[in-house]
Amino acid sequence: xxxxxxxxxxxxxxxxxxxxxxxxxxxxxxxxxxxxxxxxxxxxxxxxxxxxxxxxxxxxxxxxxxxxxxxxxxxxxxxxxxxxxxxxxxxxxxxxxxxxxxxxxxxxxxxxxxxxxxxxxxxxxxxxxxxxxxxxxxxxxxxxxxxxxxxxxxxxxxxxxxxxxxxxxxxxxxxxxxxxxxxxxxxxxxxxxxxxxxxxxxxxxxxxxxxxxxxxxxxxxxxxxxxxxxxxxxxxxxxxxxxxxxxxxxxxxxxxxxxxxxxxxxxxxxxxxxxxxxxxxxxxxxxxxxxxxxxxxxxxxxxxxxxxxxxxxxxxxxxxxxxxxxxxxxxxxxxxxxxxxxxxxxxxxxxxxxxxxxxxxxxxxxxxxxxxxxxxxxxxxxxxxxxxxxxxxxxxxxxxxxxxxxxxxxxxxxxxxxxxxxxxxxxxxxxxxxxxxxxxxxxxxxxxxxxxxxxxxxxxxxxxxxxxxxxxxxxxxxxxxxxxxxx
Amino acid sequence: xxxxxxxxxxxxxxxxxxxxxxxxxxxxxxxxxxxxxxxxxxxxxxxxxxxxxxxxxxxxxxxxxxxxxxxxxxxxxxxxxxxxxxxxxxxxxxxxxxxxxxxxxxxxxxxxxxxxxxxxxxxxxxxxxx
Numbered sequence: 001x002x003x004x005x006x007x008x009x010x011x012x013x014x015x016x017x018x019x020x021x022x023x024x025x026x027x028x029x030x031x032x033x034x035x036x037x038x039x040x041x042x043x044x045x046x047x048x049x050x051x052x053x054x055x056x057x058x059x060x061x062x063x064x065x066x067x068x069x070x071x072x073x074x075x076x077x078x079x080x081x082x083x084x085x086x087x088x089x090x091x092x093x094x095x096x097x098x099x100x101x102x103x104x105x106x107x108x109x110x111x112x113x114x115x116x117x118x119x120x121x122x123x124x125x126x127x128x129x130x131x132x133x134x135x136x137x138x139x140x141x142x143x144x145x146x147x148x149x150x151x152x153x154x155x156x157x158x159x160x161x162x163x164x165x166x167x168x169x170x171x172x173x174x175x176x177x178x179x180x181x182x183x184x185x186x187x188x189x190x191x192x193x194x195x196x197x198x199x200x201x202x203x204x205x206x207x208x209x210x211x212x213x214x215x216x217x218x219x220x221x222x223x224x225x226x227x228x229x230x231x232x233x234x235x236x237x238x239x240x241x242x243x244x245x246x247x248x249x250x251x252x253x254x255x256x257x258x259x260x261x262x263x264x265x266x267x268x269x270x271x272x273x274x275x276x277x278x279x280x281x282x283x284x285x286x287x288x289x290x291x292x293x294x295x296x297x298x299x300x301x302x303x304x305x306x307x308x309x310x311x312x313x314x315x316x317x318x319x320x321x322x323x324x325x326x327x328x329x330x331x332x333x334x335x336x337x338x339x340x341x342x343x344x345x346x347x348x349x350x351x352x353x354x355x356x357x358x359x360x361x362x363x364x365x366x367x368x369x370x371x372x373x374x375x376x377x378x379x380x381x382x383x384x385x386x387x388x389x390x391x392x393x394x395x396x397x398x399x400x401x402x403x404x405x406x407x408x409x410x411x412x413x414x415x416x417x418x419x420x421x422x423x424x425x426x427x428x429x430x431x432x433x434x435x436x437x438x439x440x441x442x443x444x445x446x447x448x449x450x451x452x453x454x455x456x457x458x459x460x461x462x463x464x465x466x467x468x469x470x471x472x473x474x475x476x477x478x479x480x481x482x483x484x485x486x487x
Numbered sequence: 488x489x490x491x492x493x494x495x496x497x498x499x500x501x502x503x504x505x506x507x508x509x510x511x512x513x514x515x516x517x518x519x520x521x522x523x524x525x526x527x528x529x530x531x532x533x534x535x536x537x538x539x540x541x542x543x544x545x546x547x548x549x550x551x552x553x554x555x556x557x558x559x560x561x562x563x564x565x566x567x568x569x570x571x572x573x574x575x576x577x578x579x580x581x582x583x584x585x586x587x588x589x590x591x592x593x594x595x596x597x598x599x600x601x602x603x604x605x606x607x608x609x610x611x612x613x614x615x616x617x
Contacts, residue, residue, distance in 0.1 A: 413552040413553065416552075416553050419523065470526075470551045471526040471528060471551055471577075474528035474529070474549075474551060475528050475576075
């Protein structure tokens with residue numbers, strides 16, 4: 001059953017007295033800044049509010065309730081200890097404008113987090129300030145731009161992006177004022193080296209890569225790609241979306257990358273989804289360390305302090321009012337400290353083991369792999385083109401049907417170069433029984449499609465809403481509830 | 488199998504070109520392309536009067552699955568765009584070779600059309616990419 005909006009529970013004059021504003025509030029704001037009419041807030045009782053949000057939370061498909069194999073997004077379990085320690089009173093009560101001498105504990109955690117991320121990525125320096133992955137990407141390419149400008153190398157106006165890249169990569173390059181040139185992927189899943197050689201030149205500012213790539217394989221020619229791009233005067237940007245596959249095993253700095261953004265909300269297990277808050281920390285090699293976004297935490301003797309524009313005059317600047325999402329950074333810090341060096345390796349080992357186990361079982365069950373000759377990294381791609389041709393059911397139908405089986409759908413129709421694809425990422429924390437359950441569900445859906453394809457095309461049946469009309473949702477935007485439009 | 492009319496020219500980017508009697512060329516995306524994209528929700532056409540080279544990105548088609556650049560199959564000037572698609576982009580899905588046409592162009596070099604595929608070659612191309 002669908003839940004009404006909180007506004008639809010509203011009745012004039014109803015109050016939750018504990019939350020109601022005081023009638024007489026001393027406000028010494030100038031009159032011109034005061035609003036003329038009260039805001040449209042729902043008028044509901046405390047009990048109505050509690051029930052409404054409790055019911056909504058029960059409808060949620062979440063990592064705490066369901067297997068959530070969303071490829072290229074690393075939806076992993078958030079250990080409770082990280083929350084608990086990040087919410088120690090000393091952290092919660094710290095004011096961001098408080099003096100450095102009052103926040104040495106917090107600053108030491110941030111300094112150590114910078115150092116640990118530096119170590120695991122093989123970079124020279126780290127800034128934690130970007131607020132999310134997209135901002136981390138922006139900071140990374142802005143640094144590439146600042147580097148070329150500082151050298152008076154101003155003809156470089158192109159960023160190379162493989163055709164399998166995340167959509168954010170070309171968007172980032174465009175936001176930073178670059179034009180985008182696409183590089184094709186070969187049949188084996190690696191970037192087409194000949195096409196790369198033909199594309200680089202005096203206009204190349206850099207290349208944005210994910211390795212392992214979004215097709216779920218580790219690009220074996222990364223060293224050669226690095227040499228080709230560097231020889232042409234360009235820099236290498238590492239999109240950290242798939243860092244989970246290589247933690248503790250191989251470092252992007254050793255592959256030749258000059259800059260990386262890390263999604264702490266993916267790889268380092270801070271809460272993720274619903275729009276944030278995230279963290280897109282950036283790491284850089286020697287070429288870019290002068291350009292890091294501020295603030296960065298520095299250490300002098302046994303004291304920690306904020307580094308600012310005086311320390312890094314060539315910085316690309318500030319991306320947020322303070323330093324990113326402090327609570328998220330603390331959770332990532334605790335996560336890494338709980339794992340340690342050895343635990344970090346177990347993450348990538350179990351993530352790749354889970355993905356390869358799923359891949360083998362799905363292949364044995366007769367599903368078609370996009371890159372059957374390659375070992376999976378931490379994720380794998382199944383193409384359902386055969387099922388579409390023979391049974392008339394699409395990847396989207398499988399995805400919707402999986403919801404009825406109690407599994408969040410994998411990523412669908414991405415990467416675009418594989419038709420009817422599911423991009424499946426189990427992460428390291430799923431039990432074998434849950435992986436088996438997913439394979440059994442895929443098999444059951446295919447059997448259902450053979451017996452009654454219309455049934456599969458009508459899924460989901462068990463959720464609060466049925467099949468959503470995504471075409472109408474895109475064409476007729478109706479995002480704001482207004483009282484006069486309701487009857 | 489997707490529909491491939493015999494009287495059109497085709498590009499490897501799944502666009503079709505119909506040469507008109509007045510020398511202008513109407514361009515759209517193929518039945519295969521609309522099927523692969525799925526339901527279109529948005530078509531961004533080039534500006535009338537703009538001049539493009541063959542292979543230039545001159546518009547965008549966006550579906551519920553993906554947004555794709557439209558690459559001009561011939562060089563020339565844009566004479567007219569199908570403004571009906573602003574409100575009814577689904578016509579590209581329902582009638583890709585008719586009401587779902589995208590732009591009408593004046594080719595700067597009509598011989599460029601000779602380098603495009605004919606229907607038989609495009610059908611073979613579709614088989615090879617599958």
